[in-house]
Amino acid sequence: MYEFDWSSIPGALPILAKGMSVTLELTLTAIAVGIVWGALLAMARLSGKPWLSWPAATYVNVFRAIPLVMVILWFYLIVPALLQQLLHVQASTDIRMASALVAFSLFESAYYAEIIRAGIQSVPKGQVAAAQALGMPYAQVMRWVVLPQALRNMTPLLLTQAIILFQDTSLVYVIGLADFFGAAYKVGDRDGRLVELLLFAGLIYFVICYAVSWLVKNLQRKSVA
Amino acid sequence: MIVYDKVSKWYGSFQVLTECSTQVRRGEVVVICGPSGSGKSTLIKCANGLEPFQAGEITVDGISVGAPGTNLPKLRSRIGMVFQHFELFPHLSIMANLTIAQVKVLGRRPDEAAEKGLQLLDRVGLRALADKHPGQLSGGQQQRVAIARALAMDPICMLFDEPTSALDPEMINEVLDVMVELAREGMTMMCVSHEMGFARKVAHRVIFMDQGRIVEDAPTEEFFGAPRSERAQQFLSKILRH
Numbered sequence A: 001m002y003e004f005d006w007s008s009i010p011g012a013l014p015i016l017a018k019g020m021s022v023t024l025e026l027t028l029t030a031i032a033v034g035i036v037w038g039a040l041l042a043m044a045r046l047s048g049k050p051w052l053s054w055p056a057a058t059y060v061n062v063f064r065a066i067p068l069v070m071v072i073l074w075f076y077l078i079v080p081a082l083l084q085q086l087l088h089v090q091a092s093t094d095i096r097m098a099s100a101l102v103a104f105s106l107f108e109s110a111y112y113a114e115i116i117r118a119g120i121q122s123v124p125k126g127q128v129a130a131a132q133a134l135g136m137p138y139a140q141v142m143r144w145v146v147l148p149q150a151l152r153n154m155t156p157l158l159l160t161q162a163i164i165l166f167q168d169t170s171l172v173y174v175i176g177l178a179d180f181f182g183a184a185y186k187v188g189d190r191d192g193r194l195v196e197l198l199l200f201a202g203l204i205y206f207v208i209c210y211a212v213s214w215l216v217k218n219l220q221r222k223s224v225a
Numbered sequence B: 001m002i003v004y005d006k007v008s009k010w011y012g013s014f015q016v017l018t019e020c021s022t023q024v025r026r027g028e029v030v031v032i033c034g035p036s037g038s039g040k041s042t043l044i045k046c047a048n049g050l051e052p053f054q055a056g057e058i059t060v061d062g063i064s065v066g067a068p069g070t071n072l073p074k075l076r077s078r079i080g081m082v083f084q085h086f087e088l089f090p091h092l093s094i095m096a097n098l099t100i101a102q103v104k105v106l107g108r109r110p111d112e113a114a115e116k117g118l119q120l121l122d123r124v125g126l127r128a129l130a131d132k133h134p135g136q137l138s139g140g141q142q143q144r145v146a147i148a149r150a151l152a153m154d155p156i157c158m159l160f161d162e163p164t165s166a167l168d169p170e171m172i173n174e175v176l177d178v179m180v181e182l183a184r185e186g187m188t189m190m191c192v193s194h195e196m197g198f199a200r201k202v203a204h205r206v207i208f209m210d211q212g213r214i215v216e217d218a219p220t221e222e223f224f225g226a227p228r229s230e231r232a233q234q235f236l237s238k239i240l241r242h
Helices: A008-046 A050-064 A068-087 A096-121 A125-133 A138-175 A180-191 A194-224 B040-047 B072-076 B094-104 B110-123 B139-151 B169-184 B196-202 B220-225 B230-239
Strands: B002-011 B014-024 B029-033 B055-060 B079-082 B157-161 B189-192 B205-210 B213-219
Touching (some): A008 A050, A068 A138, A125 B079, B002 B040, B029 B040, B040 B055, B169 B189, B169 B196, B213 B230
Antiparallel strands (some): B002 B014, B002 B055, B205 B213
């Protein structure tokens, strides 16, 4: 029978907290960039202009057809070399965080684009006609009439995607970036208490994800009532 | 004010409008009727460019709607439109529905726009509902707000696309009352409607459409007195029987 020994966890909390801040930074950046860039991609896809919709569709389809781990690795291998050439930063500068931020943001944008596209299409055409009839140009129709309604319709999906993203950030272990999962793994490995540390990390992931989805469900109920 | 000159429109190979010509003069009220699918709604939606057309020309206040250089948003901001399904913005309060285009499109100050909005809500008898959301209003109330929203832009003319046909019968009159008052004040109006009582009361002319053509275009008394076309006679006998 395996004997649990949780004693190494209290001492590891500062390292774990630091890992969590990396995880949150990745998640929040990817959500913010993903929604803005995704919204632009979605509008490009719906524009009806081939020179806009075709590249946007290609972007979305390519990113959705590649495993996230590979995107993270590719960006880790390519972005540093690019940045070093463009900005003349030193080869020794740690660029793992930057490349991970770029990889997640661009990857998530593809998923957000599809969610936002469906959201935009869920707004009745009559709403667009009414906004146009009031003299609004396309950008205003989107900004004041379509997107606010679309956003409300797609909140549940956006949230689900954010939770998946929060969990997926653990994949940065492939480039040796110490996010929450990476930190827990390192401490566990160091102290020979891998099982305890990973169980603890799993519990924290669960608590956060469950709390967020519960919170949003309640907020939604309130806004409907 | 609004001039249609041989306007034709196709959906693919199907022709929905065939060489429609008519005009609405300043201060004139014109009611368009006809069986469903006859192109009435399409005809008035061409007037503010919500529907494109492939042949002919429409000018509103001297500006060509179909010309490539026309600033359509600007032209639309001067043409009021009321839809069959109201199309109030459900995420905005009634007041915000009335002010958003005034502020964003016309560049009015928010307080100025709000004052105008309240004044118009008063006029349609709904001042007390300013802070509600569209979902909390009855259909008739929503349509009156929609009329107020269009009027808030100080339009030079108003287009009505079957404004009462999605309403429960007991709500039709509250909307028609607002429209009658508007007509009597001299607003230039084009209304797609089957409300023949309304047409008799305020229309200067009645247009009858069938299969994408303007079959009859006559002064109101003449139209109800003795429609020239057989098709219009049939149509009238069907809808006036009850």
